[in-house]
Amino acid sequence: MARQLSFELPARPARGRGDFFVSNANATAVALIEAWPDWPARKLVLCGPEGAGKTHLAHVWADLSGAMIVQAAELAGADVPALASAHVAVENASDIAGVVEAETALFHLHNLALAEGRSLLVTARAAPSAWAFALPDLASRLQGTPTCMLEEPDDTLLGAVMMKQFADRQILPSPGTITYLTRRIPRSFEAAKRTVEALDALSLSTGRPVGRALAAALLDKSGG
Structure with a gap:
C-alpha cells in the first residue's frame, strides 16, 4: 500500500550489488x-552524470x-x-581539479597505492581529459587510466532508478505511476531525482499517496 501518513522519513540508499x-x-x-x-595497471576511472550510479558501484566494488x-x-x-594500505576508491575526483593540495594528495595516493600492489577506483562526473588539472604529473597518470563512462538512462533504467529512489524513501508508488512518469519527464538521472523528491514533498504536504493522480498534479504544476 502506498504511504498515506505525512511522516518525514530519511532516505536510506541501498547500495548492495543486488540493488x-x-x-x-x-x-x-x-x-x-x-x-x-x-x-x-590495477586502476579505473568511472565517470558519468550525477545519479548515474557511480557511488553505488564504488560501494559494490x-x-x-x-x-x-x-x-x-x-x-x-x-x-x-593509511589509505594506500588497502584498495581505495576516490569519489568525485573532478571536484578537486585545480586545487593543488588535494591534487597533490591524490597524486601521492595514486603512486603509493599502486606501488603497494593495491587497486584504485576513481569516480568523477567527466573523464580526466576534461579536467583542469593543476599538476601535470597527476594529469598524465589519470588521463592514461582506463576510463568507463556511465550513460544517461534509457526508459527501462530510468524507471528502475526512480523505483529505487522511492524505495530508499520508503515509498511504494501505485501501479502505473513509474511508467506514467518515465514517459513525461526528461530522460536524465537528475530529472528522476528531482521528480522523486518533489513527489515525496507533495505527498507529505497534502497527505495524498504517491500515485498517478499526484504525479499528474505535480507535472501540471511544473508544466511537465
Missing part, C-alpha cells in the same frame, strides 16, 4: 567492477575488494599512507 539495476547504459561499468582483479572509500575533497587532510 543495482543493469541496463545497456551501465552494463560495461558493472562488468568492469565485477572483473576488478583484471584491471589493466568496496564490498567485493575490501576497499576503503574517500571523498576527493577530503584528501588534503587525509592519512595517505
